[in-house]
Amino acid sequence: MISVLVTGAxxxxxxxxxxxxxxxxRVEHVLAVxxxxxxxxxxxxxxxxxxxxxxxxxxxRRIRELLFGPVRDLGVQVVVHLAQYDRVHAQGRSxxxxxxxxxxxxxxxxxxxxxxxxxxxxxxxEVYRVSLELPVLVTxxxxxxxxxxxxxxxxxxxxxxxxxxxxxxxxxxxxxxxxCAEALGPGTGSQLYDFLDSPIALRAAGFDPMINxxxxxxxxxxxxxxxxxxxxxxxxxxxxxxxxxxxxxxKWGAYGVPLPGPMVLPLYELRHWAxxxxxxxxxxxxxxxxxxxxxxxxxxxxxxxxxxxPVDWPIGGPIHKEPR
Amino acid sequence: xxxxxxxxxxxxxxxxxxxxxxxxxxxxxxxxxxxxxxFGLSPDYVALGxxxxxxxxxxxxxxxxxxxxxIPKVGPAILAGNxxxxxxxxxxxxxxxxxxxxxxxxxxxxxxxxxxxxxxxxSTLFARCxxxxxxxxxxxxLMEAGELLIIFPExxxxxxxxxxxxxxxxxxxxGHCEMAIRYRAPVVPFAVIGAxxxxxxxxxxxxxxxxxxxxxxxxxxxxxxxxxxCYGEPIPLDKExxxxxxxxxxxxxxxxxxxxxxxxxxxxxGLKQRKGIFK
Numbered sequence: 001m002i003s004v005l006v007t008g009a010x011x012x013x014x015x016x017x018x019x020x021x022x023x024x025x026r027v028e029h030v031l032a033v034x035x036x037x038x039x040x041x042x043x044x045x046x047x048x049x050x051x052x053x054x055x056x057x058x059x060x061r062r063i064r065e066l067l068f069g070p071v072r073d074l075g076v077q078v079v080v081h082l083a084q085y086d087r088v089h090a091q092g093r094s095x096x097x098x099x100x101x102x103x104x105x106x107x108x109x110x111x112x113x114x115x116x117x118x119x120x121x122x123x124x125x126e127v128y129r130v131s132l133e134l135p136v137l138v139t140x141x142x143x144x145x146x147x148x149x150x151x152x153x154x155x156x157x158x159x160x161x162x163x164x165x166x167x168x169x170x171x172x173x174x175x176x177x178x179x180c181a182e183a184l185g186p187g188t189g190s191q192l193y194d195f196l197d198s199p200i201a202l203r204a205a206g207f208d209p210m211i212n213x214x215x216x217x218x219x220x221x222x223x224x225x226x227x228x229x230x231x232x233x234x235x236x237x238x239x240x241x242x243x244x245x246x247x248x249x250x251k252w253g254a255y256g257v258p259l260p261g262p263m264v265l266p267l268y269e270l271r272h273w274a275x276x277x278x279x280x281x282x283x284x285x286x287x288x289x290x291x292x293x294x295x296x297x298x299x300x301x302x303x304x305x306x307x308x309x310p311v312d313w314p315i316g317g318p319i320h321k322e323p324r
Numbered sequence: 325x326x327x328x329x330x331x332x333x334x335x336x337x338x339x340x341x342x343x344x345x346x347x348x349x350x351x352x353x354x355x356x357x358x359x360x361x362x363f364g365l366s367p368d369y370v371a372l373g374x375x376x377x378x379x380x381x382x383x384x385x386x387x388x389x390x391x392x393x394x395i396p397k398v399g400p401a402i403l404a405g406n407x408x409x410x411x412x413x414x415x416x417x418x419x420x421x422x423x424x425x426x427x428x429x430x431x432x433x434x435x436x437x438x439x440x441x442x443x444x445x446x447s448t449l450f451a452r453c454x455x456x457x458x459x460x461x462x463x464x465x466l467m468e469a470g471e472l473l474i475i476f477p478e479x480x481x482x483x484x485x486x487x488x489x490x491x492x493x494x495x496x497x498x499g500h501c502e503m504a505i506r507y508r509a510p511v512v513p514f515a516v517i518g519a520x521x522x523x524x525x526x527x528x529x530x531x532x533x534x535x536x537x538x539x540x541x542x543x544x545x546x547x548x549x550x551x552x553x554c555y556g557e558p559i560p561l562d563k564e565x566x567x568x569x570x571x572x573x574x575x576x577x578x579x580x581x582x583x584x585x586x587x588x589x590x591x592x593x594g595l596k597q598r599k600g601i602f603k
Contacts, residue, residue, distance in 0.1 A: 132534055133438040135461025137362050142461070206444020210356075210364045210451075242356035244364060261444070290441050290457075293362045295465065310357070 003029040003074050004227060005066075005116075007057060007102075008082030010034035010041045012187045013122070016220045017080065018042060022050050026228060029074050033057070033066065033083070057083050057102035058094050067109045071116065078118045078227050079106060084160070086189025088280045089272070091152040099156035104163055110173040118174045120226040122219070123161040125181050125212075125236075125294055126154055126191075130286035136210060139295045140179070140234045151283060168232050176226045180237040181214040181294050184311050188216065194279035196252040202267055202281075205258035208246045209291025214239025217309040225303045233302065238294035240307040245288060251313035261289075329359070332372040340375030347374060350428045354469055360452075363433075363462070369452030370431055373416075374423055381420045384548050385413070385518065390594075391555035392425035394512050400467045401558070403432060404500050404583050405514035406493060406591060407476030407483050410541045412436075414519035414551075418474055419453065421553050433466050434474045439534035460499070467507035475500040477580070480536050484528055487542075490520035491591050493584055501561060501579035506570035510558035511583050515590035517554065521601050522546035549601050554594045556586050 004021055008014045009032030021030045032052045034041050041052055053070060055062050071079075084099045103121065110116045128138050129145040144158050161177060168175045182190040186197075192213060195201060214237065222237040241248075249256035259267070268281035281288070299305040336344050348371035353361050360366045381387050395403070403422070408414060415434050422432040431454040441447045441457045456462040466473060476482055477497040485494055504511045523541040531537045561579055569575045 132442055132457065133459055135459045135465065136364075136457065137461065137465045139461065204444070206446075206448060208364075208448045208451075210360065210362060212362075240357060242362055243358040243360060247358060247360075291364070293356075 001026060001028040002078055002228075003027070003031065003076045005031045005033065005071055005076045005079045006082065007033045007080070008084065009052070010036045011082060011086070012185060013183060013216050013219055013223075014082045015042060016216050017082070017223050018050065019044055020220055020224060021227070022047065024224070029076075031070055031074055031076055058097040060101070060105050063102060063105045064109060067106070067113055067116070072114060075115045077115055078120065079110065079116055080120045080122070080223055080227060081106060082122050084157070084189075086187070087278050088151065088153045088191065088283060089278060095152065096156055100159045100163065103160050107164065107167050107171070107173070107175075111171050113173075116173055118176070118227075119164070120176045120178065120223060121160070121164045122223065123164075123177050123179045124157050125179055125292060126283070127158045127161045127179060128292060130290055130292050132290060136291045137293050137295050138236065140236055140298055151280070153280075154283065165234060174230070174232040176229070176232055177234045178222055178226055178237045178299075179234065179294070180219050180222065181212045181239040183216045183219050183239070184213045185216055191279055191284055192248070194277060195284070196249065196254050197279075198271075198277070199255060201249045201254040201256050202259055202264050203245060203249070203256060203288060204261040204264055207261075207289045208244045209288060210242060210293050211245055211248060211287070211291060212238050212242045212293045213248070213311055214241075214307065215309045215311055218307045221308070222299065222303065222305045225305050229303055231302070233298070235299040235303060235305075236294040236296050237299055237305065238296040238307055240310040242293055253314045329366065329368040332366075332368040336368070336371035336375040340371065340378055344371050344374045344378065347371070347423065347429050351431060352428055353431065362465070363454070363456050364448075364451035365431065365454045366452045369449070370423070370454065373449070373453040374420060377416045377420045380413070381417055385417060385551040386548075387417050387421060387551040387553060389421050389425060389553045392421065392553075394555045394557055395422060395426055395430070396472070396510060396512070396558065397426060397430075398470070400470045400507055400509035401472050402500050402504050402509055402511045403472065403474045403514055403555075404477055404511050405587050406491070406516055406520070407478045408485060408490065408516070409483060409519035409546065410523040410525055410539045411546065412483060413522065413546055414516045415474065415476070417519075417551050418514070418516065418553060422472065422474075430472050432474045433471050435463055437480055437536075439536065442534045463499075463503055464507070467503055467509060473500075477583070484525065484537055484539050485520075487521075487524035491595060493588060493591075496580055496584040498576050498580040501583060502570045502576045504561045505565045505576065505579065506567050508562040508567065510560050510562050511579075512558045513556040513583055513586035513590060515554045515556075515587055515594050517552040517591065517594035517598055518549040518601070519551060522549050550598070550603055552594050552598055554590045556590050559583060559586060
């Protein structure tokens with residue numbers, strides 16, 4: 001029996017994970033942490049095995065109080081860290097504090113913590129560099145996007161990922177980094193979801209890259225397996241659906257409009273300013289030209305994770321209704 | 325793609341008939357769930373490519389194939405041969421030839437130069453037909469999946485060689501042998517006779533962006549030369565070496581020289597056998 005701390009518990013993935021952990025007989029207690037007030041967080045029965053706390057992880061003192069307060073008292077052994085800003089256009093020091101510094105503090109404090117023995121970080125496929133000369137099918141050894149011109153959204157994700165990787169094997173606490181495919185759903189931070197969340201999806205003519213998308217259900221399964229597993233490492237977590245971008249647009253029910261490549265970026269910039277859409281074509285341009293598909297062999301072999309839940313496409317329907 | 329899989333099916337059936345459709349339906353490929361593999365290969369577009377390139381194969385270049393029994397029916401393997409002709413018709417004809425002469429049909433996964441994925445439309449059509457960008461990771465994934473690769477170790481210098489250097493193998497890269505040894509795959513040498521004369525090249529201009537050079541051919545279209553494709557006996561690098569030997573540069577270099585010599589021998593044989601450029 002273990003007790004688990006889940007940060008970012010009020011995000012769609014966090015909420016689903018907490019619900020699943022509470023139902024898991026191997027879990028003694030779940031300590032859920034989020035920014036929302038308790039009365040509006042986690043809209044399901046809390047029971048005695050779940051505690052929700054409102055904590056701002058952007059403040060180092062609050063993290064210390066959390067880890068050496070409720071976390072120690074409840075004997076939490078595993079931390080699942082999901083708390084990151086998911087909006088591309090969010091930037092600044094407070095965003096960085098939440099995205100990177102919070103993780104750094106948790107890692108440092110975990111080293112001398114009496115009960116924490118394992119940390120699971122949900123990272124992102126966006127940390128990988130997409131380039132002409134690089135493979136489409138991406139393993140965990142693939143180069144990361146360390147471009148200084150990358151926006152803070154990418155830089156923070158890469159820095160958090162590397163911060164966790166840098167401590168692997170050196171700390172008493174086991175560290176697992178899951179580089180997850182984006183979960184196609186609202187509030188998950190999926191750029192593809194924002195891209196499709198419009199009747200018309202503009203894309204560069206002549207390019208139809210392969211993309212891989214996951215569901216919240218699959219990401220939660222991967223997080224659970226990492227929570228209960230042993231050992232450490234970096235793992236790609238691909239989704240069930242691998243398909244061309246045009247097919248993705250069609251199945252989503254949007255109308256794909258191919259345009260000459262140089263026209264797409266300014267039009268999406270215009271859309272951002274006019275409608276406040278969070279989709280950034282600049283961040284996704286290379287992926288929408290050359291594609292990126294996560295290779296999940298390592299997660300399959302070590303964690304026993306296999307994507308099983310297809311996206312419930314509005315048009316065309318899922319290929320398999322049941323998990324394979 | 326400029327047209328949907330439905331259009332691809334209709335066009336392939338109209339041009340190639342039921343034979344082409346049947347061939348595509350017997351393809352064994354790792355479907356990632358929506359009728360495509362992770363690299364974008366789709367049987368519908370393979371049928372389309374088969375139908376379109378098949379017309380060129382049958383009517384224009386009138387390809388004659390020799391020794392295709394040497395192509396392994398299953399498991400990872402690498403086809404390595406000469407590259408020429410300004411435009412990669414030799415790769416397209418090889419692709420059709422392998423598709424037609426293997427049972428069940430195998431799609432030869434051509435490993436293209438790294439700039440090919442940057443070309444609009446071409447990159448997508450190529451990907452649907454099984455072409456992958458020339459990165460080590462892509463080739464590794466295909467080898468591990470037991471696929472059949474076509475590699476032109478001469479690369480861009482081969483396809484852009486001047487007419488005066490026809491049938492002379494250019495700088496021969498070694499990566500194909502390293503992969504063959506590491507992933508336990510035989511190398512099947514092949515020679516394409518005819519392509520080296522199809523578009524005599526006058527000069528090359530420096531390229532721009534990711535495109536390495538721009539060829540200036542003497543003809544706007546390839547001439548209707550007759551292609552002869554000759555396959556040699558597989559070189560069993562998979563049996564002669566262990567995967568660890570792939571790290572030994574001497575072994576890899578010697579293996580590459582063996583493949584090069586086998587291709588050169590096939591070229592000499594093919595040139596001796598043919599009765600003329602157009603015959």
